[in-house]
Structure formats: structure tokens, C-alpha cells
Amino acid sequence: MRDRSLWYRSLWGPPLNSIRTAARRIDAATPVERDRATDALRAFAILGVVLGHWLVTALVADGGTLRTASPLHFMPWLAPISWMFQTLAVFFLVGGHVATKGYASARARGVTYGRWLRLRLTRLFKPVAAVVTLWAVAAGCLLATGAEAGTIHTLVKLALSPLWFLLVFAALTAATPLLTRLNPLWPLAVVLHVDLIRFGLGGPSWLGWMNLAAGWLVPYTLGAAWTRGELDGRRAGWVLLSGGAVATAGLVAWAGYPASMVGVPGAAVSNLNPPTLAAVTFGLAQCGLALLLRDRLRRAMRRPLAWAAVALVNLSAMTIFLWHQTALMATTATGLLAGRLPGLHTAPDDLTWVVARLAWLPVFVLSLAVCWSAFRTYEQGTRRVRGRRSRVVVVHRSGRAEAKVTDGA
Template identity: 80%
Template sequence: MRERTLGSTTGGTGIRRGLHGIRHAAARVDTTTPPDRDRAVDALRALAILGVVLGHWLVTALVADGGTLHTASPLQHMPWLAPISWVFQTLAVFFLVGGHVATRGYASARARGTTYGQWLTARLARLFRPAAALLALWTVTAIALLVSGADFETVRTLVKLALSPMWFLLVFAGLTAATPLVTRLNPLWPLAVVLHVDLIRFGLGGPSWLGWVNVAAGWLVPYTLGAAWTRGELDRARAGWVLLAGGTAATAVLVLRAGYPASMVGVPGTTISNLDPPTLAAVTFGLAQCGLALLLRDRLRRTMRRPLAWSAVALVNLSAMTVFLWHQTALMATTASLLPAGHLPGLHTRPDDLTWVAARVAWLPVFALALTTCWTAFRTYEQDVRPNPVGTGFRTRLRAKSPHRA
């Protein structure tokens, strides 16, 4: 009994010391953050990235069929689960924040005498250094799999899924490069382009390739909203409510009356995808999300005053691109490594019932562990400073990304 009590006491002391260490590290991050930093911006970016990650993990299935892996989606078999995509398809919020940070950072760079080329090179390096690592690893992996005799369709599926986040980087890089041109662009102009493209495609029987114009125009809408935020045009609560109510109403009409898909992500087997390329429904839905994000700013600022909450958000932001780029690889690594164990529910089986959904939710911690492994191995490609993330390097990086240098 004495040994058990002693062991319990020792274990309890260790837990308390661990919690104290976490609180102490969080307090250090909190106190070394520049006081003029808008923490709500970082919170919105972190929520947007994590929303995309969780959304993909919940609706992307790799089904094992006769030695071949192919993609499937529970939304394909259970379309009534479409509201899941409404919660986790958060790309518009990321483009909103990206436009806000880029236009604000470009103005600050000009004030410091930094040239456009220097500013753009620094920003694109943050995007493409981690992307280069992903591309290199999957090039080697694909060649190794093919040489070892792996099924070509399986390799094709894996590579396509692993590199799917790259489209986002290309679009985001293009909009970043165009920042000086769109600083004062009214979001209604790209919205009008999306409207007319869809009218020609779906209403007048125009060519399907015309939809790819919306890849730029569609994401330019939230990006230019971010620029309007920088200009102070979205500071009033009324702007958030107008975007939220107007975007919600427009999306409802488009889905219920105009025949747009209810799912805000692509679903295998469907003729129309709201994201590939973006449709008017995806853009109006993004407007509603941007309105909600703007309305949540004050609440997020209050929440981010808590050191633990802020340190978690700051850590995600330091590796936002690493998390985004490698989350599909984490999903596939888990799926492939456990394939010898048989067709495990929620991992290798068809996503055609709620049992699969429950099993997939249970797999999320395993995906998170795999992603943590990827993050540990590849985060240095994104971070300029590589010491302990709660030490000097972390503080330096936070200062480097202050609102006046973002």
C-alpha cells in the first residue's frame, strides 16, 4: 500500500510539474508577443487551416479493392451529410486573412523602403520551401513504389491526393504577386466575373473550360475583402452581418433553386463540383464565412489573451503551411501502413454508412499523431529560425511576423 501511495504521489508530482512547465512556456510566448499584434488574425488563420485538415480527414476515404487503393467519400453515399462540408470547408477565411495580411504587409514594406521584388520573394519563400520538400519526397516515393511493382492506379491515387494541396499554393502565390494591383479592387468586380462565368457555363451551355476562370476570380473575392479589411472598410459590425446574411441567403437560393450541389467540397461521381473549379455557390458561401469571421474578431481577441490558447494558435501559425501540405500524407501513411492488418473499418472500407463515420472519427487521433511526425521532420523548411519553438527562435519568429512586418 505504501509503495502504491508513493508511486501515485510521484506520478501526481510529475503531472503537476509537466502542467507547470506548459503554463510557464505559454506565459513566455504570451509575454514576448508584440503588444500591437492582432491575435484574432492568427486565430482565424489557424481555424481555417485546421478546418481544412479535419474536413479532408473526415470525407476522404482510401478504399482497398483487390489490391488497389482508390478514393471515395461518405458524401457520395450519404449526401445528407453535406453540412459537414459547411463546417470544415474554410478556405475563404484563409484567403480573407491572406489578403488582409498581404496588403498590410506590402504597405509596411513600402514604408520601410523595401522593393516589391524583395517583399514578394520573402513571402513566396514561406510558401514554396515546404512545398519543395513535399514534392521531393513524393517524387522519390512514387518512383520507389513503381520500381517495386506497386499497382500503377494505386500510386497515381496516392500521388494525386498527396499533391492536391499544391493547387492552393499556386493560386495563393498568384494572388500574392498581384497584391499591389488588387489593393483597392472592389470585391464586387471578381464576384461579377464568377456570376457571368457560371451564367454562361450552366445557363447558356458554354464550354466547361470557362469555369477555370473562377479559380482566380472566385478566390479573389475573399482576398480583396481582406484588402478592404486593411483599409478599415469592414470594421463595423454591420459589414459582417451583411456578408453573413447575404451570403447565406444567396447560397440557399443557389442550392435550393438553381441546382448547385449542397456539398461545398468535391464529391466523386458528381457532374458538378463547387470547388473544382469554384462555383458561384462556393463564393457566396465563402462570403457568409467571411462575415462570420469578421463578427468573431472581438471574441477571438478576448480568448487569445489567455496564454495557453494564444501559444497553441501561435504554434500552428508558425507551421501553417507544413500542417496544410502534409496532412494528406499523414492520412495516406496511416492507411497504407495498416493495410497488412486487413480491411480496417473507417480506414480501408467503403464509406457508405454511419458505422464508417464513427470509425473514421476514432481514427482522427492516429492521423494527428502521423501529422505530428511529419511536422517534426519537415517544419524546419518553413521556419526561418529553428531552435526550441517556445524559446528564442519562437520569439524571434513572432516578432518577424508582427502586424507591421507581416
């Protein structure tokens, strides 16, 4: 038994030691004053969205076409899954905090608004060029080979769906100087009145698109309040968590809002597209929980391995977000060569599909890793030459970049 243990140690020891060494270097290179909880919250928010999409988005092979479906349509009692993985509110909370803090720092250093905004938007949109170009070429090739128009529309829409989020986030980022003192109750009041007119008074459905800005402005301005120090105590977190949870439960139970916090194909109302009052109150609860977890996350991030993993996710946040749907579709398309595979091409209408889909998650991760390897330079820049310091170490020590891990997205 001891010989086997020594064999395992000799096999895995060197790689694990290299990982630990790299993690310690990243940990040592991180400024002491850095709030690692902010990076951890962003990483969890991004990974939550990715995992949520992989679990609730199905591409069903129906004859010669592919169509989208959701297990939440066939099994609505699975709605709590969407509560765990619809984490965009936390992303906007962190984004508002980082943007307002970064803008204040830029002003103190004499950096103009135009230069500050240009640097942020460049980091945000540079990775977009690659995914848009690839899918423009892919759509042209599919048309040339006679693929069904419905299939092409489904694939392109799914691949480019993350872009709506970036456009909203970019608009809020550009408006940051105007939002630094805005009370979150103002955009919340807008969402409340829009839904009241839409659902209570029979107003036009297009009015709901006002919530696309107002709805995400609520957590974004909460992030600005965090920067101002107004959310430092635990009381604020508990008020947001309890108030948001009670309000959401009431809206679902008595006001007819869907229980699912993501869009469900075929549903009359989507909580996310555009955001409804229920989605916003649910986001308030999530933001409250995030604020309450800050101290625990700071303690957890003192571990070099945990911090290194969070730092690396943040360095590739946009690449992961933009390419995770492509990874899903690439796996689905490749799997068609073997026929209709359970959990990949079949209708998500029972728990068997759920179990099969969970088994496919490692394959999606591998496919996303391939996409990351091919396209990460659009976000991180070119690979370092031999003898230069690690990219993670460089960005942590760079006063100019304020660490891309923090300011990315």
C-alpha cells in the same frame, strides 16, 4: 482520495508547469499592437481544411488497388459537414488582409516590391520542396516494385493536391499591389457571368476555370477592404453573413447547385473544382462570420495557453497543410498490414464508417506529428542551439520578419 490527487499532481504538475511557463513567455513576447484574432482565424482555417479532408476522404482497398471515395457520395445528407470544414475563404480573407497590410508597411520602410514578394514566396514555397521530393522518390519506388498504376496515381494526386491552392495564393500575393483598391464586387461579377454562361447558356465547361482566380479573389479583396478599415463595423459582417447565406441557400434550392461545398467523387458538378457561384457566396457568409468573431477571438487570445497554441499552429501552417494528406496515406498504408480495417480501408457507405473514421483521427494526428517533426525545419529553419531564445519568441520580437506567425502563407 487526497493521496491520489497528490499523486496525479506530482505526475503531471512539472510538464504542465513547463507548458504554462512557455505559454507565458510567448504571450509576453508578442507585441501589444498585434491583432491576435488574425492569427486565430488563420489557424482555424488551416485546421478546418485538415480535419475536413480527414473526414470526407476515404482510401478504399479494392483488391490490389486503392481508390478514393467520399461518405458524401453515399450519404449526401451529411453535406452540412462540408459547411463546417471548407474554410478556404477565411484563409484567403486573412491572406488578403495580411498581404496588403504587410505591403503597405514594407513600402513605408522603403522595402522594394521585389524583395517583399521574394520573402513572402520563399516562406510559402520552401516547405513544398520536401513534399514534392519525397513523393517523387515514393512514386519511383512504387513503380519499381510493380504497384498498380492506378494506385500510384491516386496517392500522388492526393498528396500533391494542396499545391493548387498554393499556386493560386502565390499569384494573388504577387498581384497584391494591383488589388489593394479592387472592389470585391468585380471578381464576384466575373464568377456570376461565368456560371451563367456555363450552366444557364450551355457554354464550354473549361470556362469555369476562370473562377479559380476570380472566386478566391473575392475573399482576398475583402481582406484588402479589411486593411482599409471598411469592414471594421459589425454591420459589414452581418451583411456578408446574411447575404451570403441567403444567396447560397437559394442557389442550392432553386438553381441546382450541389449542397456539398467540397468535391464529391462521381458528382456531375463540384462546387470547389473549380469554384462555383455557390462556393463564393458561401465563402462570403464565412467571411462575415469571421469578421463578427474578431472581438471574441481577441478576448480569447488574451489567455496565454490559447495564444501559444495559435502561435505554434501559425508557425507550422504550411507544414501542417502540405503533409496532412501524407499522414492520412501513411496511416492507411501501414494499416493494410493488418488487413482491411473499418473506417480506413472500407467503403464509406454507412454511419458505421463515420464512427470508425472518428476513432482514427488521433492516429492521423500522431502521423502528422511525425511528419511535422521530420519536415518542420523547411518552414521554420534549423533548431535553435542551447542558450538561444525560443524560435517563437525570436520571431515575435523580430521587426524584420513581422513575426512569421502573421505573415506565413
